[in-house]
Amino acid sequence: MLDEQRLKELHDSYIAAGGGRPLEELLAGKDKLKGAEAQRLRGAFSSYGLHPADCKQPLLVVELMTGRVQGLRSQFEVLEKEHGKEGAVRLWYDYRDSPNKLPIIDILQIGAWTDMSRSNSSSVPPKYFEALRYLLDLGISPEGTDVAGYTALQHSLTGTPLLCDLKWSQMLLDASADPIAAINHRNRYGGTSAHEIMQSFRRPGEQELRVKCLTFLLEHGANVDIPDGDGSTARRSAIHTAAFSNLIAAADIKQSTENACAFCRRGGVAGKGKEKDGAVPKEDGEIRASLRCGRCKSRMYCSAVCQKLDWAAHKKGCVPAPAATSS
Ligand SMILES: [Zn+2]
Ligand SMILES: [Zn+2]
Numbered sequence: 001m002l003d004e005q006r007l008k009e010l011h012d013s014y015i016a017a018g019g020g021r022p023l024e025e026l027l028a029g030k031d032k033l034k035g036a037e038a039q040r041l042r043g044a045f046s047s048y049g050l051h052p053a054d055c056k057q058p059l060l061v062v063e064l065m066t067g068r069v070q071g072l073r074s075q076f077e078v079l080e081k082e083h084g085k086e087g088a089v090r091l092w093y094d095y096r097d098s099p100n101k102l103p104i105i106d107i108l109q110i111g112a113w114t115d116m117s118r119s120n121s122s123s124v125p126p127k128y129f130e131a132l133r134y135l136l137d138l139g140i141s142p143e144g145t146d147v148a149g150y151t152a153l154q155h156s157l158t159g160t161p162l163l164c165d166l167k168w169s170q171m172l173l174d175a176s177a178d179p180i181a182a183i184n185h186r187n188r189y190g191g192t193s194a195h196e197i198m199q200s201f202r203r204p205g206e207q208e209l210r211v212k213c214l215t216f217l218l219e220h221g222a223n224v225d226i227p228d229g230d231g232s233t234a235r236r237s238a239i240h241t242a243a244f245s246n247l248i249a250a251a252d253i254k255q256s257t258e259n260a261c262a263f264c265r266r267g268g269v270a271g272k273g274k275e276k277d278g279a280v281p282k283e284d285g286e287i288r289a290s291l292r293c294g295r296c297k298s299r300m301y302c303s304a305v306c307q308k309l310d311w312a313a314h315k316k317g318c319v320p321a322p323a324a325t326s327s
Contacts, residue, residue, distance in 0.1 A: 027099070027147055031188070034229030038189045045148050048100055050110050055097045064104055065111030067128040076138065089139045096146070103144030105135060105152045105172075112168070113161040124165045132171060142172040149188035157213040158196035164209040166216050173220065180221045180264050180305050190228035193217055198237035198244060211243045218251045221264030221306070225313060261289040261302035263310035297321035 015021055020037035023044050033041060052058040052065065063071035079088040092104055102110070112128035115121075136142065142152050153172040156163040163169070176182035184192050191199060194217045197210050218224075224234040238244035255265045266289075289300035291307055296318045301307040 027101075030149070032149075032186075032190055032229055033188050034190065038229055041148055041188065045100055045146075048098070050098050050100070050102070050107065054099065057095075057097060060095075060104070061097055061107055064107040064131070065114065067108065067111055067115070067125065067131045069127065069131045069134050072131060072134060085138075092135075092138070093140050093144060096144075099147075101147040103146065103152065105132065105140065105142050105144065106146055106150075106155060108132060108135070109152050109156060109163060109168075110161065112165075113163050116163070116165075117161075122165070124163065124168045129168070129171070132168070136171070136175045141177065142175050143177065143182065143185075145187070147188075149186070151182065151185050153182055154185055154187060154193045154196065157193050157217060159206070159210070162206060162209060162213070164213055166212070169213075169216060178305055180303065181309065183217060183220045183222050183264075184226060184309060186226065186228070190230075192222065192226050192228075192234065194222040194224050195226070195228055195232070195234040195237060198234060198241065207241075207243065211247065214244060214247055218247060218265065221261075221266055223263050223265075223309070224248055224251075259289060259300060261306050262299045262314070263301060263306035266302050293318060295320050 011022070018036060020026075020035065020040060023040055026033065026037055026041045027044070050061075050065070052061040055061040060072075060075055063075060076088060076092070079091060082088075083091060095104055096102060097104075097107065108128060108131055112124045115125055115128070116123070119125075145151055150158075151172075153169060153176065155161065156165070156169045156172060173179050173182055186192055187196070194214060197214050197217070214222075222234075224238070227233050235248055238248050251265055254260065255262075260266055289302045291301040291304065293299040293301070293307065293314065298321070299310075299314060299318070301310065
């Protein structure tokens with residue numbers, strides 16, 4: 001007889017055997033996933049196609065998906081009257097819709113992607129740029145995450161859906177509080193964008209686009225040695241694809257010859273940077289590595305953010321430097 005107690009036992013023994021929690025529990029959580037649980041959520045996420053009829057606010061979703069800035073403006077004004085500007089921005093930032101719990105910027109992005117697929121275009125139509133500009137100017141951060149822990153930037157560069165319009169990705173990146181953290185953001189599977197590019201399903205003809213996206217990521221400080229929940233890294237996954245491993249090899253060479261930041265690779269000769277936080281640009285606008293690990297005194301960083309992001313990987317190899325002898 002399957003009473004509640006028996007069901008609970010089955011549930012627990014299934015989890016104990018490595019089968020993981022059921023989808024319902026994964027959808028309700030925000031924790032990092034690996035193994036069977038990661039596969040289960042990935043499957044559910046990619047099988048869902050966004051439809052306004054499944055949404056809590058179909059009218060808002062339609063305005064977003066069709067990129068109608070005028071429609072968005074009038075919906076925002078209604079909200080603003082009741083909650084004030086700050087309250088309305090907060091409500092839109094916190095808002096999630098569809099079973100995949102998409103932030104509004106992600107819904108706009110899916111609309112742009114749908115439009116592009118329909119018209120077989122490789123760039124985002126202007127009206128979506130206008131709508132994105134409107135939302136960002138209101139102060140809505142693009143860093144909200146969906147049920148799988150992805151940001152809009154991560155989706156735009158990795159393939160769920162793969163937008164691969166770098167002007168769009170750049171706009172999302174520029175609006176992020178910390179670009180290096182945004183480029184290296186990890187979803188609930190622990191995967192960074194550089195890693196997801198290698199993992200996600202590849203449609204024929206997409207290879208070239210993925211190479212373009214990985215180039216963008218590496219140029220903007222993507223680290224390919226961050227392990228995901230199952231311990232795999234972008235560098236390891238790249239060995240199956242020559243185009244990816246060549247890009248990573250080129251980035252490695254650049255890093256070793258320019259004495260660049262140990263985390264994000266952004267280059268430059270170590271200089272006399274004064275700012276403790278944030279990268280220090282040279283006169284020409286380039287970034288240089290000017291912070292040194294205080295413990296081993298050998299690893300260089302362009303910013304405190306990079307130093308912090310690198311610590312999990314670096315601590316294993318960080319050997320304290322012998323104390324300097326004073327004369
Ligand atoms: Zn850096
Ligand atoms: Zn160190």
